[in-house]
Every structure is written in structure tokens, then in C-alpha cells.
Amino acid sequence: FYFRNKHRPFLLFVSLLHVHTPLITTEKFQGRSRHGLYGDNVEEMDWMVGKLLDVIDKEDLKNTTFIYFASDHGGFLEAHRGNSQLGGWNGIYKGGKGMGGWEGGIRVPGIVRWPGVLPAGKVIDEPTSLMDIYPTVVQLAGGAVPQDRVMDGHTLLPLLRGTEQHSRHELLFHYCGVSLHAVRWHQKDSGTVWKAHYATPVFQPEGSGACFRRGICPCFGDGVTHHDPPLLFNLSQDPSEANPLSADTEPL
Numbered sequence: 066f067y068f069r070n071k072h073r074p075f076l077l078f079v080s081l082l083h084v085h086t087p088l089i090t091t092e093k094f095q096g097r098s099r100h101g102l103y104g105d106n107v108e109e110m111d112w113m114v115g116k117l118l119d120v121i122d123k124e125d126l127k128n129t130t131f132i133y134f135a136s137d138h139g140g141f142l143e144a145h146r147g148n149s150q151l152g153g154w155n156g157i158y159k160g161g162k163g164m165g166g167w168e169g170g171i172r173v174p175g176i177v178r179w180p181g182v183l184p185a186g187k188v189i190d191e192p193t194s195l196m197d198i199y200p201t202v203v204q205l206a207g208g209a210v211p212q213d214r215v216m217d218g219h220t221l222l223p224l225l226r227g228t229e230q231h232s233r234h235e236l237l238f239h240y241c242g243v244s245l246h247a248v249r250w251h252q253k254d255s256g257t258v259w260k261a262h263y264a265t266p267v268f269q270p271e272g273s274g275a276c277f278r279r280g281i282c283p284c285f286g287d288g289v290t291h292h293d294p295p296l297l298f299n300l301s302q303d304p305s306e307a308n309p310l311s312a313d314t315e316p317l
Contacts, residue, residue: 071124074206079117083110086144086152103151128181131205133198135175138162142275159274159306163281165241166262168306183225191232192251192258197221241284249300260306261295
């Protein structure tokens with residue numbers, strides 16, 4: 066692929082089965098990590114990505130190739146075998162994969178590399194979306210996104226280059242299937258991010274942070290709680306979504 070396309074623009078999209086259950090880890094990486102089969106699977110993914118980057122470097126394409134690495138969801142908390150947690154860990158963030166709105170299911174890191182164009186080591190703490198990849202790639206290719214419809218994504222280049230300080234997403238809507246569970250509001254010209262939850266999954270057992278009895282949280286029906294008024298959080302001060310705000314404590 067690289068040999069055929071190294072002298073002209075190319076798009077390479079790699080969608081890895083890693084680190085998704087079932088954890089199909091090759092023998093070479095089994096037992097390599099200190100974190101069981103899931104850790105082994107992460108290490109194998111890291112090796113695979115490294116091999117791709119090595120080819121880009123070897124073909125002298127490093128400074129002319131925009132690379133974006135991301136995950137499509139947070140850890141799958143319900144994935145267990147006995148006492149072994151097989152689906153990852155979401156740190157301080159509540160919830161996990163398939164939960165519609167909680168940060169643990171939708172908040173994932175993105176890593177970008179483009180030496181000579183983007184500064185190394187820069188950390189951007191702004192809400193973006195995987196929907197932004199399409200308009201970013203179109204801009205890089207010198208094209209234009211269709212004008213006959215509303216595009217949900219925005220090019221990431223101004224944010225990455227530092228010509229814009231804030232994400233162009235004022236609102237992000239978080240669905241579970243076809244059910245709207247939460248909305249994130251990135252208050253313009255400020256770093257404050259608010260999130261309103263209209264529906265949240267019923268954790269089983271209660272307080273466990275996941276739907277262990279069902280295997281995965283449902284999007285509607287008796288497996289969710291509807292909130293009227295919505296649960297409201299200030300993510301800038303409470304990223305763990307532990308303390309819902311009330312009109313009494315937060316009149317604004």
C-alpha cells in the first residue's frame with residue numbers, strides 16, 4: 066500500500082479488533098503484561114500501531130502524514146470472567162461502554178501526530194468528536210464538505226494548530242441507540258462544560274457503576290431512569306459526575 070501510494074496523497078483507515086471483547090490475543094503477547102489478558106491485548110495493539118508508524122518513518126513520510134489515533138468508546142465494565150475484569154477501566158469517570166451519557170462510556174483520548182506542522186507534547190482539553198475526522202480529512206485533502214446538508218463534525222485543524230482556543234462544538238448530543246440520554250453544553254468563551262442527563266441506566270447491583278446482571282446497560286424501558294428536571298453536572302469542576310446540581314445550590 067505505502068509503496069504504491071507514497072508519492073501521492075493516501076488515506077489509510079485501520080479499525081482494530083483490539084481492545085474489544087472477545088480478547089483475541091496472539092500467543093506471542095499472552096502473559097506479557099501485568100494486567101491480564103486485557104493488558105496483553107493492549108500491548109499487542111500498541112505493537113501493531115508501532116509497526117505502522119515504523120513504516121511511515123522508514124518511507125520518509127513522517128513529516129507529511131497526519132495521524133489520528135482514538136477509541137470509539139470507554140471500557141466495557143461488565144466484561145468479566147470470574148474475578149478477572151476483561152473490558153478495561155475508566156479511571157475517575159462514571160459508567161462505561163453502551164451507557165449513552167456517562168463520561169466513562171464516551172470520554173476517550175485522541176492522539177495526533179504530524180511532526181513539523183503540529184507542536185509536540187501539546188495537550189488540548191476541549192470536547193471534540195469522532196464526527197470531526199471527516200471534515201478534517203476533507204480539508205487536508207483540499208476538498209469541501211457537502212453544502213446541501215448540516216454537518217455534525219468540524220475540522221480539528223484550527224484547534225490543533227492553535228489558531229482557535231476552543232472547540233467549535235457548543236453542544237454535543239449523546240445517544241444510547243436512538244434514545245437521547247444526555248447533552249453537553251460547552252459554554253462559549255469559557256472553559257466551563259455542563260452536562261444534562263435526561264435518562265441514565267439503572268445500575269445492577271445498585272451503586273456498582275455498571276449493569277452486571279444484564280451484561281450491558283439497556284437504552285430504554287425499565288432499565289433506565291428518566292429525569293425531569295434533568296440531572297445537571299458541571300464537568301469542569303466535577304468530571305466524575307458525582308454531585309448533581311440543584312436550582313437551590315446553583316441558581317444560574
